[in-house]
Amino acid sequence: MDDLLQEFIAETRETLEALSGEIVGWEADPSDRARLDSIFRFVHTIKGSCGFLDLPRLARLSHAAEDALAAVRGGDRVPDSALVSAILAIIDRIGDLVEAIDAGESLDDGGEALLIAALDAAPAATGAVAPSTPALPDAAALAAAAQRPGHKRSVRLSVDLLDRMMSGVSDMVLARNQLARHLRQIEDPRLEAMLERLSLSVDELRDTVTRTRMQRVEALFSALPRLARDSAASLGKSVTLVIEGGDVELDREMIELLRDPLVHIVRNAVDHGLEDRADRILAGKPGTGELRVVARQAGNLIIIDIVDDGRGVDTDRLVAKILRDQPSRAAELRGLDEEARLRLIFEPGLSSRDEVTALSGRGVGMDVVKANVEQAGGRISLVNRPGQGLTVSLEVPLTLAILNAVLVDAAGTRFAVPRQSVDEIVAVDGGAVRVDRVGTGSVVLLRGQRLPMVALGDLLDRAPAEPPRYLAIVSLREGRFALALDGVRDTQELVVKPAAPAVMRAGIYAGQMLPDDGLPILLLDCSGIAAKAGLTFEQAQVQVTAVAAAEAVRALLFLDVDGERRLIVSDAVDRIEKVAAGAVRALAGGTWLTVDGRSVPVWAGQGVVAETVRTVLRLQADGLELAYPVEEAIEIVPLPNDLAPAADPHGVIAGLAVIAGEPLELVDPLALFGALPVATERPLCLLHGSEGAWMEAFLKPTIEQAGYKVVRAIAPGQRAAVALAIDEEADSAPTPALRLSRTRGQPLYRYDRGALIAALKEHRA
């Protein structure tokens, strides 16, 4: 966190310096839109950083200034001189606070509330603005700051200087290698020892210098888990953050430029993208939202995808919002296609949200994000899946990166392939693979899977290739293919730089590298090769869906009360519940669990001692309930397809499944229910309409407690005693329906449990 703080201070200081000219200019001409935008960006960025650096005072100040500036940008306020001086006073104060933080001192917050108040008061009372004489730290304080122990100092250097340093060190490494080759021929042990020492310090120097220029992408991601967690917590949401590809090393410059956009996008995704827990369940999604941040290299680009599984962007609302603010654009907006409508999100001053939240404010300046990414020479693109989520992709040019590469021989030359995209390398004569010629191309049969093979020689119209000796199995997002190789050398971490356009024209290279032997290597772009070879990967996609479908059956592995480990299909288990001592008792010839004022039958087949039960599996099927006592639930495992049938066809064991080499009994939930005493016939309650799933998820226990059996559809010959439907759908129900309202305060609000039970009971009576 200290590093982040130092960076924040350095950056703020620098921006303030650059901004001072803009501020003066804006003061002279408050209607200057460009200056207004850059000042807005500044306070917006400060606000963003303060949130997770935990600097509440700065956050308060910048939030207030941002609010006022947003009103000006939105045209709701005219920037008069009072407002300008109030904003300037706040910016001065931000500068003072940042210096104070850097010096590790506290600055009394006298007048901060006044400064904020001045913003609101500005249009009315011009004279009331509290004059701000920025309390510059005096000389003594500065001296004290300089002497502080443990104060981490930093300087800013030009990238050009670092680049020269880096190429200087690389020159030195190559010269050392040459020297070493010659000295080895002399065979003088003293010389060799000296060379060894030189060699070590050169390597160390190279590592250090590389570190000045390069940073792992991880550094960019390290703040995100905390950010996502805090953002979600402040909104009462929950989110899991998945980060992939953090081990690529990138140009520090690029990492700096991407930091803010990434923070904004992640925060946006949590705030605007992910729904509340209840809404997610309602939409049939897991209650916890998922946010994936994935960095990958493709061609000569580094791509960072931020994928959420939230609600996506409602482009209709976006258009409506712009139309409300700028009615003159109606004709233009009507003519836009879906993609153009989505890109409206990048318009300045736009809020896709109607309320402003403390977290991200107003639609969090996607215009700011876009400007930052484009400044880095990058591109931002969106894939909107309404109701399913949004993918934001940041593409930045691979100016400089360190990649782990496999060096291979192909088409008579040495190439590098990114380690990340190679699944495995197989030797053709090893017998594990077979290469078949099919038409003009070849396919590879590897462990029952057929993959297209690409030979670089054929692809580039060079001499007909010899049969390959090795195959690199390359895995792309679209599918997998085999790349024919003549030889495999080793793996090296190498700096990748962009290749010249004349070389990139080939369409199969991602960049060039220079290993220590001084011979350049071209880095292959695997997706470029696949595209050039005209590979299509439909087959692979079909297989993926097939696998996904076959994965559906999962089982819960648990320790039963008799000490055996058993399995039960996890869909049959409604939940795993801890019960209080004495909640399970043997009564009335059976064993019963008392919970929520009701009695639920307990399966006693494994010789359970009622008083010792602490954990039960609550099973539900077709309106029946059952508690299955267990010692503990262990884990969820995929259920194998092959089950050995049980010896006793009437028992509650459906068969034997082998999990991790251990044969386990699979409990048959239907047989458990079959053994239950028949429950008295309950009247049916039909959950009608499009919200049936939600009602089943939320209301079923309540309805059952009121004495009904819950169904989603009426089977032939059945008759529902009552139906439940959301207000607007109630009229289409086959039986008289109770109307649930979506609005709090209306009769029978859908989350009002007490009212619902009362209404159902009344209906029954």
Added chain:
Amino acid sequence: MIGSLHLVARIGGCGVLFDAERVDSVVEVGAVVPAPGASAAVIGLAAMRSRVATVLDVRALLGVARCPEEKRREGGRAVATIVDGHLYAIAVDSLEDVSTFQLGAAPAGLDTAGDWDFVTGIGEGQHETLLALDVDRLVVRASALV
């Protein structure tokens, strides 16, 4: 009119001039690694100290036969220049001189608005006409060569 400093070189027998301002250095190219699939003018890549240069053969642009494949790999003399941040080494037969030239207009027969746009003018050498080349346009043309 004061002339400017130019490098006199010979490419495929043609005498050419490079603006000395735009020449990074004159180098002896070592082993060249091929870059299959790249533009036809690309001989390959070579290391110049710790930097990687794209080695170009511009003979085809000048209307003379390209160097035979096997000879290209051996490297040789080249003029190094940086265009758009990329380092190029333009292969030459030999380097003859550095001197000041006053450039004249290119001959009317040369299509300097089209395929020969990399020729900026001509200089008078010893008993021959030298073509003054613009390295930026030359590299762009060479990159597009099929």
